[in-house]
Amino acid sequence: MQPVETEPARPLPPALVHALRYGPFHRALAEAITQRGLPLSRLRARLNAQGVPIAESTLSYWQRGLRHPSVPRSLAAVRALENVLRLPGDSLVVLIGPQHRAADADERLPSIPELSQSWAETSALLDEFADLSGHPCNAGLDVVTVLDTVRMSGKGNAYEVGSTMVVRARGYGPDSFVVTHQGEPEVDIHGTELHAVEGCRVGRVRKRPSSAGMVFELLFDRRLGEGDVHVFSFRLRTANPVPSATFFRAVRTPMSVYLIRLHFDPAALPVRCTRFIRAREGVDPLLSEPLLCGRDGVVSAYFDTLGPSLAGVDFLWD
Numbered sequence: 001m002q003p004v005e006t007e008p009a010r011p012l013p014p015a016l017v018h019a020l021r022y023g024p025f026h027r028a029l030a031e032a033i034t035q036r037g038l039p040l041s042r043l044r045a046r047l048n049a050q051g052v053p054i055a056e057s058t059l060s061y062w063q064r065g066l067r068h069p070s071v072p073r074s075l076a077a078v079r080a081l082e083n084v085l086r087l088p089g090d091s092l093v094v095l096i097g098p099q100h101r102a103a104d105a106d107e108r109l110p111s112i113p114e115l116s117q118s119w120a121e122t123s124a125l126l127d128e129f130a131d132l133s134g135h136p137c138n139a140g141l142d143v144v145t146v147l148d149t150v151r152m153s154g155k156g157n158a159y160e161v162g163s164t165m166v167v168r169a170r171g172y173g174p175d176s177f178v179v180t181h182q183g184e185p186e187v188d189i190h191g192t193e194l195h196a197v198e199g200c201r202v203g204r205v206r207k208r209p210s211s212a213g214m215v216f217e218l219l220f221d222r223r224l225g226e227g228d229v230h231v232f233s234f235r236l237r238t239a240n241p242v243p244s245a246t247f248f249r250a251v252r253t254p255m256s257v258y259l260i261r262l263h264f265d266p267a268a269l270p271v272r273c274t275r276f277i278r279a280r281e282g283v284d285p286l287l288s289e290p291l292l293c294g295r296d297g298v299v300s301a302y303f304d305t306l307g308p309s310l311a312g313v314d315f316l317w318d
Contacts, residue, residue, distance in 0.1 A: 023095045025069070032085040050084070056227075057226065067142075069096045074096070129217060141170065141177065141224075145165070145166040146258050148259070157243055161235070162233065162236075169224035180250070181215070187212045188239050189212045194235075195236075198231075246314045251307070253308070258311055260301040262301075271316045273290070275313055277303070278310040286309070299315075
């Protein structure tokens with residue numbers, strides 16, 4: 001084991017002092033890494049030199065809040081981080097106490113409460129997709145980035161949705177992703193076509209006409225290793241699209257980037273488009289912001305660092 005590096009104490013920047021005092025852990029760690037000016041590869045190398053092996057992907061998860069150090073398993077690594085980042089002893093450790101453990105429940109898939117009854121009926125189909133170990137669907141994957149492209153007809157109907165997703169494996173083994181899709185109440189879900197575009201192929205598909213919803217499995221061509229990133233895309237096309245006043249994604253786990261691209265008919269543009277984030281259905285938005293709809297009929301809504309929520313766009317017609 002290499003000797004622990006020590007340097008004369010120096011005043012900490014105010015932003016770092018504030019982050020260490022009030023947390024949360026990932027914000028304090030990210031601020032400390034920024035102030036120290038160490039890329040994650042060098043930070044990992046210095047930790048290894050102190051006899052604390054840790055994956056670079058784990059450090060990335062920690063600083064972005066996608067995963068949380070566990071107690072007591074990660075105490076040695078966190079104390080070594082304090083040393084390498086020249087932080088006061090226990091300044092990071094105190095931020096990973098029991099009150100901060102909610103983000104560490106990798107085995108549980110966070111849910112969004114009080115979605116509509118239709119969503120609840122559709123989500124009930126997920127039980128058929130749980131793996132043999134009993135873990136929830138997608139529990140071994142972090143959703144990093146999602147791009148949804150929605151095509152609207154001149155009658156205000158969302159007739160096609162294309163999605164490109166970037167996921168990262170938390171450990172060895174994931175080889176598929178399960179998607180829940182909820183259509184408008186009047187949609188004929190049996191007539192909705194599903195196509196795998198790239199990076200996947202269609203596996204099991206379950207539809208529930210009573211809720212106009214479906215759950216389907218997209219199979220990868222390989223098993224992912226810890227930290228592996230996989231990109232895949234699919235497309236849904238509705239047989240009998242109906243007028244819609246909103247499009248949103250139910251975000252169930254932390255997501256770094258989400259982008260919606262709405263393509264309207266230039267001859268039939270909405271009066272107003274509004275980007276929103278809601279904690280759940282039926283409540284005032286946490287964020288509400290008007291969006292520009294250009295003459296080409298394209299509206300873009302960008303979100304970053306999302307937690308469990310509903311993120312989407314409302315559109316108002318004449």
